[in-house]
Amino acid sequence: MRGFPSWKELTLAAIITEPGNSVEYKTGDWKTFYPVVDHERCIKCGTCWAFCPEYAFEVDEEGRFVANRDYCKGCGICAEECPRKCITMVEEEVE
Amino acid sequence: MAKRVGIEVAIAIAEAAALAEVEVVSAYPITPQTHIVEHLAELVADGELNAEFITVESEHTAMSAALGASLAGARAFTSTSSQGLALMNEIVYITSSMRAPVVMALANRALSAPINIWNDHSDVMNERDTGWISIFANNGQEAYDLTFMAFKIGEHPDVLLPVMINFDGFLLTHVIEPIWMFEKDEVKGFIPPYNHPYRLDPKNPVTMGPVGLPEIYTEVKKQQDVAIRNSRRIIDQVWKEFEENFGRRYQAVETYYADDAEIILLTQGSVTEAAQVVVDEMRKQGKKWGVVELRLWRPFPFEDLKDVLCRDNVKCVVVLDRAISFGGQLGIVMSEVRSALYHESNRPMVVGVTSGLGGRDIKFDEYVRMFEIGEEAYRTGKEPEEVIIVGLRE
Numbered sequence: 001m002r003g004f005p006s007w008k009e010l011t012l013a014a015i016i017t018e019p020g021n022s023v024e025y026k027t028g029d030w031k032t033f034y035p036v037v038d039h040e041r042c043i044k045c046g047t048c049w050a051f052c053p054e055y056a057f058e059v060d061e062e063g064r065f066v067a068n069r070d071y072c073k074g075c076g077i078c079a080e081e082c083p084r085k086c087i088t089m090v091e092e093e094v095e
Numbered sequence: 096m097a098k099r100v101g102i103e104v105a106i107a108i109a110e111a112a113a114l115a116e117v118e119v120v121s122a123y124p125i126t127p128q129t130h131i132v133e134h135l136a137e138l139v140a141d142g143e144l145n146a147e148f149i150t151v152e153s154e155h156t157a158m159s160a161a162l163g164a165s166l167a168g169a170r171a172f173t174s175t176s177s178q179g180l181a182l183m184n185e186i187v188y189i190t191s192s193m194r195a196p197v198v199m200a201l202a203n204r205a206l207s208a209p210i211n212i213w214n215d216h217s218d219v220m221n222e223r224d225t226g227w228i229s230i231f232a233n234n235g236q237e238a239y240d241l242t243f244m245a246f247k248i249g250e251h252p253d254v255l256l257p258v259m260i261n262f263d264g265f266l267l268t269h270v271i272e273p274i275w276m277f278e279k280d281e282v283k284g285f286i287p288p289y290n291h292p293y294r295l296d297p298k299n300p301v302t303m304g305p306v307g308l309p310e311i312y313t314e315v316k317k318q319q320d321v322a323i324r325n326s327r328r329i330i331d332q333v334w335k336e337f338e339e340n341f342g343r344r345y346q347a348v349e350t351y352y353a354d355d356a357e358i359i360l361l362t363q364g365s366v367t368e369a370a371q372v373v374v375d376e377m378r379k380q381g382k383k384w385g386v387v388e389l390r391l392w393r394p395f396p397f398e399d400l401k402d403v404l405c406r407d408n409v410k411c412v413v414v415l416d417r418a419i420s421f422g423g424q425l426g427i428v429m430s431e432v433r434s435a436l437y438h439e440s441n442r443p444m445v446v447g448v449t450s451g452l453g454g455r456d457i458k459f460d461e462y463v464r465m466f467e468i469g470e471e472a473y474r475t476g477k478e479p480e481e482v483i484i485v486g487l488r489e
Contacts, residue, residue, distance in 0.1 A: 007315070012318075014305060
């Protein structure tokens, strides 16, 4: 397993000394489905953003809500909660 | 100067923690440990000890609070027995894994069921693999000294591990013994200030006890095992420094007439001194018997034990267990001692006896019988197939 520290290199009890480095851990490959927002129907209410347990929804320059697939685990809560039902869960295809 | 006073051992242990200037005591009462934390509560309430005494709703929380306090940079202490320790179990393991040098005074008591408040070693043996430094005292003076020194060992920057001091419930806790009690000035500077290298500090945030994925967990556990093995050097160093300053000597493996003994009884805790009395008497009858006490339980003193037991004079070692491994080898200490000597070409026979469960006294004749079981094994050249429970009604 390259890229991981040996037991001699680990900090004491694997204490994490760099705050916020969890962003480096991309959990997106857990998912089988990812959310696709129909921006024609989306009213930008932010419900998906608020409900996402992974804070995976980001707002782009045009104020649109888009799921960051590096972190989205594909749980589908956004699609369930969306008041406009404009989020579709689409099967992830892996090359 | 130190004074030798008649004092209940439990109170002396509390005084040892106070002498070490503990900053957080987090504890829940349980027989036969209760007097220890009651006395600490008094010291705090009377303003004699400047510590936070946290009264908690269970032992699980007692250890959790001690863990948190220790990682926040406070010198933390707790004390328990039996069911209390069993309830703590989850956090006992986490405390060593998170490298928090909490000190725990453990008044050894049998585990339920049936409910039994008396002494044996089933509580500590149940926690054998939790990664704590584990040390046995066999009298009140030792319990006092070892509790005091435990802070210096655990908090050493090369160790950073929790330490449990074992002493037999009732047989020691509730007995009034003459104990040399230190004056504060005498021990000043013996225990340096405690500094955890990554203590919880809002100005320097860290994450302790993070998720350890399969890619990391194995390495963290290896690091922890190396840490407790390496703690041995510091344990010896602290005990040596104590001896040089105060005259009382502590060793990982203590011996009594082991130099010329043919049959050795291997003990832990207060039975050690009882066995020594038996040896004194039986030596008058020409019996070449001796006692070896396994004071340091973890880290296990492999080399010391080999030096003492793998000698030409030693024919058979009878290991006295005070707990049972059901459906296994029965004798927990016995199986460890036997396997520790397995590779030695000149190893003695190793025989297991179990006795003194749930507070049953071990009588003089029963100690004699243990030695005789060893003699019998040596004479016939055959180790008994099973551990013998001495004192059992058939």
